[in-house]
Amino acid sequence: MQIKPFRIEQYFGKYEFTAKYLLSSSDAESRSIRELLDLEPGAYERFLDHWCGYTESPGAPWVREAVAGIYKEVLRDDVLVLSAAEEGIFVLYHALAAPKDHVIVETPCYESSLEVARSTGAQVSEWRRSAKNGWAHDLAALERLIQPNTKIIYINTPHNPTGLLMSANVFKQVIALAASRGIIVFSDEVYRELEHDPRMRLPAACEVYEHAFSLGSMSKTYGLPGLRLGWLVSRDADLLQRCLDFKYYTTICSSAPSEFLTALALRHRGELVRRNLEMVRRNLALLDAFLQLRSDLFEWVKPNASPIGFARFKPDRDVFVFCRKRSRNWGPFWMLILD
Numbered sequence: 001m002q003i004k005p006f007r008i009e010q011y012f013g014k015y016e017f018t019a020k021y022l023l024s025s026s027d028a029e030s031r032s033i034r035e036l037l038d039l040e041p042g043a044y045e046r047f048l049d050h051w052c053g054y055t056e057s058p059g060a061p062w063v064r065e066a067v068a069g070i071y072k073e074v075l076r077d078d079v080l081v082l083s084a085a086e087e088g089i090f091v092l093y094h095a096l097a098a099p100k101d102h103v104i105v106e107t108p109c110y111e112s113s114l115e116v117a118r119s120t121g122a123q124v125s126e127w128r129r130s131a132k133n134g135w136a137h138d139l140a141a142l143e144r145l146i147q148p149n150t151k152i153i154y155i156n157t158p159h160n161p162t163g164l165l166m167s168a169n170v171f172k173q174v175i176a177l178a179a180s181r182g183i184i185v186f187s188d189e190v191y192r193e194l195e196h197d198p199r200m201r202l203p204a205a206c207e208v209y210e211h212a213f214s215l216g217s218m219s220k221t222y223g224l225p226g227l228r229l230g231w232l233v234s235r236d237a238d239l240l241q242r243c244l245d246f247k248y249y250t251t252i253c254s255s256a257p258s259e260f261l262t263a264l265a266l267r268h269r270g271e272l273v274r275r276n277l278e279m280v281r282r283n284l285a286l287l288d289a290f291l292q293l294r295s296d297l298f299e300w301v302k303p304n305a306s307p308i309g310f311a312r313f314k315p316d317r318d319v320f321v322f323c324r325k326r327s328r329n330w331g332p333f334w335m336l337i338l339d
C-alpha cells in the first residue's frame with residue numbers, strides 16, 4: 001500500500017500541544033472523565049468494575065444499541081463500532097474499493113478521506129467545491145464524474161473545513177444519483193447533530209438509502225475525541241460484514257473503557273450537544289465579528305453547522321510561512337488555508 005503523508009496531522013503533531021493559542025481545533029470542547037461519570041448516579045463505581053477484556057468485534061451490543069438510538073429505523077446489527085471515524089475511513093475504503101474501481105470524493109475534505117481512497121489503488125476523482133461560488137455543490141459536475149465502475153461516492157455534511165451543511169435538495173439528489181446506479185454512498189456525518197439550527201438537520205444517509213454508510217464519531221459533536229470511538233452504520237448487511245472482516249486486521253475490537261464511556265455519554269447526548277451548541281453559537285458571533293472587522297484581511301462564508309469554519313486570508317502571501325511566523329507568538333493559524 002502506498003499512502004501520502006497526512007499533512008494536516010503532521011502539522012498538528014508539530015503545533016497542537018505546544019502552541020499558546022490553538023485556533024484550529026476541529027472538535028467541540030471536551031470534558032473530563034469525572035464530568036462524564038457525574039452524568040449518572042453510580043457510574044463511577046460501575047466504571048471501576050468494568051471488565052477490561054476484549055470486547056465483541058462489531059462493538060458491545062449495548063454500545064451498538066446506544067449508537068442505533070441516534071438514527072431512525074436503525075437496528076443494533078446495522079452498527080459497526082470502530083476506534084474512531086479515522087478507522088472507519090480506513091476500513092471502509094480498504095474493505096470495499098479495489099484497483100479496478102472508481103471512487104468519487106467531495107473535496108476539499110479531511111485529508112484521509114481522499115488519500116486513503118487513493119491508497120487502495122482505485123482511481124479517485126474529486127468532486128471539487130470552491131469558495132469562488134460560495135462552496136456550492138455542482139450536481140451536473142458530479143454526474144459527469146460517474147463512470148461505469150464508480151463504486152463509492154464520499155460526501156461530508158456538515159462539511160470539514162467549511163462548517164456548511166449540504167442543502168436538503170442536493171443531498172436528496174446525490175442519494176438519488178447513487179441509487180439509480182447502485183453506487184455506495186459513504187457519508188461522513190461526524191458533525192451531525194451540531195447544526196446551528198437543529199431544524200436544518202439532514203436525514204442520515206443510512207436512513208434513506210440501503211447501500212449507504214453513515215460515519216459517526218464521539219470526537220466532534222460530542223467533544224470526546226480522546227475516547228477514540230466511532231462507528232459505521234449501514235442497512236446493507238453484506239457490505240457491513242465486509243467492513244467487519246477488515247476490522248479484524250486493524251483493531252479486532254474497540255477499547256473496553258471507551259465503550260463504557262461512549263454508551264454513558266450517548267445516554268446523555270442531548271445534554272452534551274446543548275452545551276457544545278451554546279458554546280459554538282457564542283464563539284461564532286465573536287469570530288464572525290472579528291472577521292468582519294478585519295475584512296481587509298479575511299473573508300468567509302459563515303458556517304451554519306459544526307464548530308469549525310474556513311476563512312480565507314486575502315493578502316497574496318504564503319499562508320504556511322505566515323502561520324509558522326505567527327506560531328512563534330500566537331499559535332498556528334491554519335484555518336486560513338484555501339484552495
Ligand SMILES: Cc1ncc(COP(=O)(O)O)c(C=O)c1O
Nearest residue numbers: 026084085086110160217219230
Ligand atoms: C470530516 C472528518 N471525518 C473524520 C475525522 C476523524 O475523526 P476521529 O477519528 O477523531 O473520529 C475527522 C477529524 O478531524 C473529520 O474532520
